[in-house]
Amino acid sequence: MKSVSPVNYELTFEPDFKKFTFRGQEKISIKISRPTNSITLHAAELAINQCSAWYNGKKIIPKIKLDEKAEELTLVFSQKISGKATLEIDFTGQLNDKLVGFYRSKYEYKGKEKHLATTQFEAADARRAFPCWDEPEAKATFDVSLLVDSNHTAISNMPVISKKNLGHKTLYKFNTTPIMSTYLLYLAVGEFEYISSKSGKTLIRVITTHGKKHQGKLSLEFTKQFLSYFEKYFKISYPLPKLDMIAIPDFASGAMENWGAITFRETILLYDPKTSSTETKQHIAEVIAHEIAHQWFGNLVTMKWWNDLWLNESFATFMATKAVDALYPEWDFWDQFLISEMIGGLSLDSLKSSHPIDVPVKSPSDVRQIFDEISYNKGGCVLMMLENFIGDENFRKGLHSYLEKHEYANATTEDLWNSLGSISRQPVRQMMNTWVRQVGYPVIEAKVKNSRLQLSQSRFLLENNTKTKQRNWIIPLSVRMQDKTVTKLMKGPVTIPYKSDWFKVNDGQKGFYRVKYDKDARDALGEQIEEKAISNVDRWSIHHDLFALCVSGQISFRDYLDFVKHYQDEDDYIVLSDIIASLNFFYIILSKEEFWNEIKEFNHDFFNKVFSRLGWDQVKGEKSTTALLRGQVISSLGRLEDEEIVAEAKSRFANLLKTGQLHPDLRGPVYSVIAWTGDSSTYQKMLGLYRKAPTQEEMVRLLSSLANFQDKKLLSKTLLFTLSKEVRTQNLFQPIARMVINPQGKELVWPWIKQNWKGIVSRFGVGNPLLNRIIGSVSIEADFEKEKEIKKFFTKHHVPGTEMKLAQTLERIRIHARFSQNTRKEFN
Structure with a gap:
C-alpha cells in the first residue's frame, strides 16, 4: 500500500441534465503513514474548482497539478504532513455518453425523450466521477448524498436515510457503506419505478424506467432464489440491508456487481413472456446468479490487484452455473457450461497471443483488456477441474474458510490455494499454479503400444508453425475404459496397462485440456458414439477436440467430415449444437472456395436429419434445450435455402405481420430466414x-x-x-x-x-x-x-x-x- 490511504469518502453530487454536467464535493478522511508534502490521487476528465486540506486543526491550501495522461491529481503542500488529515475538493465533470464513469442514458417514455444518470466504475473509471484512490486495495467507507431535481429519484449502494426538499431539488442522503473498493460504488438519478420483495431481512427491488416494472417479475423471483442459495452455500449472510437490481437502457457490459445496487442491460433483466425466448430466460437466470455470487467473491473479499481479476470473474462464472443447476436441474446447466464457458476458454487459450489467468497488469488499459474468455471462461473451467479433484465438500469448506478469513479485505490467488489446500490436504498450489501462472493448456496424445496405453502432453496451439517453449501441466487425469476408470495426477508421460477395446481420456470432460487419438482409437470411439455407449458430455468432447485438431491442421478436413457421420443419430443438445456450430464455421470460412457446394450439401443433409426429429413446434414435456437447438437448426437450414424451411418461415412471418403472433423461441430463427431470402x-x-x-x-x-x-x-x-x-x-x-x-x-x-x-x-x-x-x-x-x-x-x-x-x-x-x-x- 502507498503511504497515503483513504478511510472514508463523504461525497455529494449534483447532476445537471440540461448541460449534461455534474458538480461534486468531497471530504476524504485519510491516513498518512510517513511524512509527505505531496499527495497523489486518481482523477480523469474532471475540473478541480477548489481544494484544501485540514491538518492539526488548520486549513492548508495546496498547489494543484493535473496530469491528464496519467489520470492523476497531485496536491503539493508547503509543509510535510502525517497521521490523520482531511482533504476537501470541489470539482465538476461531464455526464458523458461513453457508457463509463458517471454517464447519461437516453430512453423514450410516452413519446418524450428522457435521460437518467448512472455509473460504471469497473475497472478504473470511478476517477471520472470524483478524485479518489481508484485501486482495489484502497478500500474505504462511503457516505453518499445526491442533490437532484424533485421529479427524480436517487439510488446508491445503501438505503436512503434522509430526504430533504431544497426548493426545486431534493437532497438524498444514504447510509454509510461497508468498507469497499471504489469500483463498486454506485450512483443513479432518474425517473424510476420498481417492484419489491424480501429475502429474509434483505429488501430486494427490481428497478426500471417508467412503464417496464412488470417485466421485472421473473428477475425478482430469481434474485430471491439465488441470494438465499448463496447465503446457504457460503454460510455467510448477505451483509447489506438491501439489494437493488437496476435495468439500464444504455450499458456497455452485460451487468455490473456494484455492492447492493447491481446494474444490467435491459435485455438481461427484463422478461416479457410474450416476446422473450427460452434462451433469454436462462441467460437472465445465469447473469443474475453471476452478479449475486460477486457480492461475496469480489465485494466482500476483493482481489488485491487486477492481476487476480479471475478471483472475481472465474468464481462468479463457476458459482452461477452451480446455483442455476441446483435450482433448475431440468435445464442441464452443467452441460451448457461446456458450450458457454469451456469452448470460449479453449478457443482463446489456443492462441500464442493468449495470456495467463494470473496476468501482469500495470495500467487501466491493461485491466480493460483482460475482461475476456481467460479471466471468465478458462478460470471457471479450472475451478470445475479443481472441485472435481478435491471433492465438493472440501471445495465448499475451503471457500468458506477463505471468505471468512479475508472478509472486508483483499486477497490473492495464493490465499485461496492456502485455504483449499489446507482443507483438502492435496497439492492444490503446486497443481493450480501450472494452470493459472502459465499461458495455454495441454493436448494429451494417446496411443496404444504393446498392451500399454501411452499418454504424453504438450501445449495445444492452433497456429503451431514455430517453436514454442515446452510447458508442463499437473493434470488431474481420468481415463475410462470398458470396465473401469483410471485416475492419476499426470506430471510427465504416463503409461497404463491396457486390455480393452476402447478408451476415452478426460472422462466426463472435467479437465481443461484436449486429447488427440490415433486413427484406431478414434474409430473405436466412433462405434461407442453410434451406440451412445458413452455419455453426451464425452460424445461432445470427442467432437470438439477433433474440430480443433482439424482447424490446426493436425487432421484433414475430410477425416473430420467422415468422423461426423458417426453422429447421424445423435439427439443430445450440447453434442448437436457443437457440430452445427462447427459445420456453420466451415461454411463461412470456405465460402469462396470452388468446393463450397460440397460442404453445403453435407451440412444440409446433417441439419435435415436433426430437424426431422424436432419439427417447428414445441412438444409438451420437451426439454428447454430442445427449443435452443430448434432455433439453431432452422436458422442454419434457412441459410442453405431449404425450400420447406423457407416456405414455413414466410408463412409464419406473414401471420406475425397480420396478428402479431409468433412464438418467442421462433422469432429470431424466422427473422433470420426471412432476411436471407x-x-x-x-x-x-x-x-x-x-x-x-x-x-x-x-x-x-x-x-x-x-x-x-x-x-x-x-x-x-x-x-x-x-x-x-x-x-x-x-x-x-x-x-x-x-x-x-x-x-x-x-x-x-x-x-x-x-x-x-x-x-x-x-x-x-x-x-x-x-x-x-x-x-x-x-x-x-x-x-x-x-x-x-x-x-x-x-x-x-x-x-x-x-x-x-x-x-x-x-x-x-x-x-x-x-x-x-x-x-x-x-x-x-
Whole structure:
C-alpha cells in the first residue's frame, strides 16, 4: 500500500441534465503513514474548482497539478504532513455518453425523450466521477448524498436515510457503506419505478424506467432464489440491508456487481413472456446468479490487484452455473457450461497471443483488456477441474474458510490455494499454479503400444508453425475404459496397462485440456458414439477436440467430415449444437472456395436429419434445450435455402405481420430466414418492426436480422443504419457480429470499419470494451494479405487497450488462411 490511504469518502453530487454536467464535493478522511508534502490521487476528465486540506486543526491550501495522461491529481503542500488529515475538493465533470464513469442514458417514455444518470466504475473509471484512490486495495467507507431535481429519484449502494426538499431539488442522503473498493460504488438519478420483495431481512427491488416494472417479475423471483442459495452455500449472510437490481437502457457490459445496487442491460433483466425466448430466460437466470455470487467473491473479499481479476470473474462464472443447476436441474446447466464457458476458454487459450489467468497488469488499459474468455471462461473451467479433484465438500469448506478469513479485505490467488489446500490436504498450489501462472493448456496424445496405453502432453496451439517453449501441466487425469476408470495426477508421460477395446481420456470432460487419438482409437470411439455407449458430455468432447485438431491442421478436413457421420443419430443438445456450430464455421470460412457446394450439401443433409426429429413446434414435456437447438437448426437450414424451411418461415412471418403472433423461441430463427431470402420490400418491413419493437430484446433480434440479407446494397444500408441515432451504442456490435458470418456480407465489414474508425472511436470513447469487439469481428477473415492490411491500419490508428485483441485477431486470420490453404489442397 502507498503511504497515503483513504478511510472514508463523504461525497455529494449534483447532476445537471440540461448541460449534461455534474458538480461534486468531497471530504476524504485519510491516513498518512510517513511524512509527505505531496499527495497523489486518481482523477480523469474532471475540473478541480477548489481544494484544501485540514491538518492539526488548520486549513492548508495546496498547489494543484493535473496530469491528464496519467489520470492523476497531485496536491503539493508547503509543509510535510502525517497521521490523520482531511482533504476537501470541489470539482465538476461531464455526464458523458461513453457508457463509463458517471454517464447519461437516453430512453423514450410516452413519446418524450428522457435521460437518467448512472455509473460504471469497473475497472478504473470511478476517477471520472470524483478524485479518489481508484485501486482495489484502497478500500474505504462511503457516505453518499445526491442533490437532484424533485421529479427524480436517487439510488446508491445503501438505503436512503434522509430526504430533504431544497426548493426545486431534493437532497438524498444514504447510509454509510461497508468498507469497499471504489469500483463498486454506485450512483443513479432518474425517473424510476420498481417492484419489491424480501429475502429474509434483505429488501430486494427490481428497478426500471417508467412503464417496464412488470417485466421485472421473473428477475425478482430469481434474485430471491439465488441470494438465499448463496447465503446457504457460503454460510455467510448477505451483509447489506438491501439489494437493488437496476435495468439500464444504455450499458456497455452485460451487468455490473456494484455492492447492493447491481446494474444490467435491459435485455438481461427484463422478461416479457410474450416476446422473450427460452434462451433469454436462462441467460437472465445465469447473469443474475453471476452478479449475486460477486457480492461475496469480489465485494466482500476483493482481489488485491487486477492481476487476480479471475478471483472475481472465474468464481462468479463457476458459482452461477452451480446455483442455476441446483435450482433448475431440468435445464442441464452443467452441460451448457461446456458450450458457454469451456469452448470460449479453449478457443482463446489456443492462441500464442493468449495470456495467463494470473496476468501482469500495470495500467487501466491493461485491466480493460483482460475482461475476456481467460479471466471468465478458462478460470471457471479450472475451478470445475479443481472441485472435481478435491471433492465438493472440501471445495465448499475451503471457500468458506477463505471468505471468512479475508472478509472486508483483499486477497490473492495464493490465499485461496492456502485455504483449499489446507482443507483438502492435496497439492492444490503446486497443481493450480501450472494452470493459472502459465499461458495455454495441454493436448494429451494417446496411443496404444504393446498392451500399454501411452499418454504424453504438450501445449495445444492452433497456429503451431514455430517453436514454442515446452510447458508442463499437473493434470488431474481420468481415463475410462470398458470396465473401469483410471485416475492419476499426470506430471510427465504416463503409461497404463491396457486390455480393452476402447478408451476415452478426460472422462466426463472435467479437465481443461484436449486429447488427440490415433486413427484406431478414434474409430473405436466412433462405434461407442453410434451406440451412445458413452455419455453426451464425452460424445461432445470427442467432437470438439477433433474440430480443433482439424482447424490446426493436425487432421484433414475430410477425416473430420467422415468422423461426423458417426453422429447421424445423435439427439443430445450440447453434442448437436457443437457440430452445427462447427459445420456453420466451415461454411463461412470456405465460402469462396470452388468446393463450397460440397460442404453445403453435407451440412444440409446433417441439419435435415436433426430437424426431422424436432419439427417447428414445441412438444409438451420437451426439454428447454430442445427449443435452443430448434432455433439453431432452422436458422442454419434457412441459410442453405431449404425450400420447406423457407416456405414455413414466410408463412409464419406473414401471420406475425397480420396478428402479431409468433412464438418467442421462433422469432429470431424466422427473422433470420426471412432476411436471407428477402428483398428491399422485406427489408422495409423488418425495419418497421424494429422501430415499433416493444422490448430491447426484440429490437436486438430485428437489428441482427438486418445483417442477414444477401443483397449487398441492403447490407451496406444496414452498416449505415448501425451508426445512426436509431441504434444504441451498446447494440452497435450486434449487426456487425451477424454480418461477419454472412458469406455475402463479411467482405463489407472491414472496409466499413476502416472508413468509420475515427467516428467509432469517438462514439465509444477510449477504453470502452465494445471497441475490442469491433476489432475482433474481423477475425473471421481467412486471407494472409488481409491480415497484413489490418495490421498496417492499426499501426497507424492505434488505440490504447486494444493491443491484445488486435494480436489475437491477426493470429486467428492467419490460422483461418492456413486452414483454407490446406483444405484447398485436399479438395483439388
